Amino acid sequence: MKRIALLGCGSMGTQIALAIESGTFPATLTHVYDASKDASASLVQKLTNKPEIVENPHLLSSQPIDIVVEAASQDAVKDVALSVLQNKKDLMIMSVGALLDESIYDILSDACKDFKKTIYLPSGAIAGLDGIKSVKDELESLSITTSKHPRSLKGAKFFETSNINLDEINSATTIFEGTAKAAVSLFPANINVAALLSLIGLGSAKTNVKIVADPNTDKNTHHIEATGKFGKMTFTIENIPDVNNPKTSRLAILSAIQTLKTYCSNDIQIGT
Amino acid sequence: MKRIALLGCGSMGTQIALAIESGTFPATLTHVYDASKDASASLVQKLTNKPEIVENPHLLSSQPIDIVVEAASQDAVKDVALSVLQNKKDLMIMSVGALLDESIYDILSDACKDFKKTIYLPSGAIAGLDGIKSVKDELESLSITTSKHPRSLKGAKFFETSNINLDEINSATTIFEGTAKAAVSLFPANINVAALLSLIGLGSAKTNVKIVADPNTDKNTHHIEATGKFGKMTFTIENIPDVNNPKTSRLAILSAIQTLKTYCSNDIQIGT
Numbered sequence: 001m002k003r004i005a006l007l008g009c010g011s012m013g014t015q016i017a018l019a020i021e022s023g024t025f026p027a028t029l030t031h032v033y034d035a036s037k038d039a040s041a042s043l044v045q046k047l048t049n050k051p052e053i054v055e056n057p058h059l060l061s062s063q064p065i066d067i068v069v070e071a072a073s074q075d076a077v078k079d080v081a082l083s084v085l086q087n088k089k090d091l092m093i094m095s096v097g098a099l100l101d102e103s104i105y106d107i108l109s110d111a112c113k114d115f116k117k118t119i120y121l122p123s124g125a126i127a128g129l130d131g132i133k134s135v136k137d138e139l140e141s142l143s144i145t146t147s148k149h150p151r152s153l154k155g156a157k158f159f160e161t162s163n164i165n166l167d168e169i170n171s172a173t174t175i176f177e178g179t180a181k182a183a184v185s186l187f188p189a190n191i192n193v194a195a196l197l198s199l200i201g202l203g204s205a206k207t208n209v210k211i212v213a214d215p216n217t218d219k220n221t222h223h224i225e226a227t228g229k230f231g232k233m234t235f236t237i238e239n240i241p242d243v244n245n246p247k248t249s250r251l252a253i254l255s256a257i258q259t260l261k262t263y264c265s266n267d268i269q270i271g272t
Numbered sequence: 273m274k275r276i277a278l279l280g281c282g283s284m285g286t287q288i289a290l291a292i293e294s295g296t297f298p299a300t301l302t303h304v305y306d307a308s309k310d311a312s313a314s315l316v317q318k319l320t321n322k323p324e325i326v327e328n329p330h331l332l333s334s335q336p337i338d339i340v341v342e343a344a345s346q347d348a349v350k351d352v353a354l355s356v357l358q359n360k361k362d363l364m365i366m367s368v369g370a371l372l373d374e375s376i377y378d379i380l381s382d383a384c385k386d387f388k389k390t391i392y393l394p395s396g397a398i399a400g401l402d403g404i405k406s407v408k409d410e411l412e413s414l415s416i417t418t419s420k421h422p423r424s425l426k427g428a429k430f431f432e433t434s435n436i437n438l439d440e441i442n443s444a445t446t447i448f449e450g451t452a453k454a455a456v457s458l459f460p461a462n463i464n465v466a467a468l469l470s471l472i473g474l475g476s477a478k479t480n481v482k483i484v485a486d487p488n489t490d491k492n493t494h495h496i497e498a499t500g501k502f503g504k505m506t507f508t509i510e511n512i513p514d515v516n517n518p519k520t521s522r523l524a525i526l527s528a529i530q531t532l533k534t535y536c537s538n539d540i541q542i543g544t
Binding site for chain 1: 371377380381384385387388389390391392393394395398399400401402403404405406407410468471472491501502503504505506507508509510511512521522523526527529530531534537538539540541542543544
């Protein structure tokens with residue numbers, strides 16, 4: 001039975017906590033933290049097996065737990081990730097954009113080796129990362145095209161300096177084409193997907209991102225292409241938004257829960 | 273540093289052994305076995321760090337090793353898998369078709385829990401299993417279409433009772449459409465891919481397989497479609513055959529090596 005501590009008690013954290021409580025894999029949620037005391041209290045209130053609320057995020061990894069699950073923010077990752085490893089605990093990270101800073105990535109990768117611990121990054125709202133990581137050394141090009149309804153793109157920093165008026169788009173229109181490095185600052189809602197692809201493959205300067213506004217869809221669709229000596233892979237993932245949190249794809253929640261399930265279980269594990 | 277024992281010293285086993293010897297991940301190959309003494313001797317001769325050749329496959333897991341890597345045959349899996357777990361060692365299986373027998377799957381899954389060990393099945397010649405396993409509980413349909421040059425299909429059991437003459441096919445032609453259960457016995461060369469999809473998803477009776485003979489391709493292409501409440505995923509993997517063993521896709525070897533690398537390393541692990 002693995003003991004889990006949860007950092008972040010928002011919509012994602014709550015769904016992870018409920019999945020742990022459902023008993024479908026051998027785990028118990030023992031400690032939680034959220035910067036908002038209301039959020040942590042509200043989560044604990046929903047659970048039958050009450051975890052302890054700790055006073056600050058660093059107190060999660062000093063408990064007798066196996067893994068800290070981060071579902072909070074990039075800042076939370078930057079704040080606690082290293083101390084989690086130093087406390088000899090594993091870590092699952094949802095806010096993977098934090099790792100795009102190369103110095104942070106390198107420090108955490110080295111710390112994993114030094115303290116013999118592992119950081120897990122679920123596949124999030126995309127899939128096919130099993131294939132891409134296998135061919136990483138022979139990868140020649142890697143690109144992703146994300147199509148969303150214009151309303152799902154509203155508020156992105158991109159529009160502060162663009163003439164595009166989302167309300168006037170009446171057919172599928174490419175509004176951005178550039179590197180993942182540029183995309184993550186201009187389209188924060190896309191950061192996790194762009195970060196995962198950048199980290200697994202060619203880095204954010206060589207990963208290409210295209211954003212399409214499509215008024216005729218209610219899904220978030222990611223189309224990924226990878227080419228190299230191995231051949232070619234293309235993956236299309238049409239995601240339905242989660243009913244509890246329309247900003248998140250249902251797949252992102254399911255892949256987080258699956259990663260935790262695999263971590264906690266001794267069983268037949270299918271997939272690279 | 274993980275200690276690895278290798279069961280099967282053919283083309284796949286040799287490439288895995290060479291990958292271990294390359295030192296790109298912290299592992300050492302300590303023991304090997306092959307039913308052919310020439311094959312094991314030939315492999316050991318290629319390596320600088322000579323592993324010990326054991327006298328029978330059961331002697332692999334009685335050594336002080338962490339994992340047995342099977343790259344031999346379905347019969348080898350059926351023969352040794354349980355005793356590997358009983359000896360408290362992990363196991364990586366290449367001949368995944370052996371697990372299509374439900375009683376074997378259940379026995380091994382239970383043994384993983386009993387002995388707190390894990391069996392790893394790499395994604396083989398396909399990709400996207402990270403996504404499919406995450407949505408397993410809401411999967412409604414799962415299908416795969418495999419396209420190959422007619423010469424790559426020759427000799428399949430299917431042709432013993434079929435009127436199709438592969439030499440007469442001059443454009444892409446669907447020659448089989450049915451369940452994975454039927455496909456694995458009729459097209460043994462496709463067994464690993466069909467088995468992986470069956471095991472991860474809906475079982476072999478509900479997984480659909482289509483085989484296309486295409487004289488205009490030199491690649492093996494797998495097109496996978498999964499639908500359900502989560503949305504829809506499609507994965508297309510165009511594989512180049514391995515130069516050392518044209519019957520195997522290069523990706524199948526790379527995914528086996530990646531699975532082993534992940535097993536041996538404490539690092540940032542990307543993907544569900």
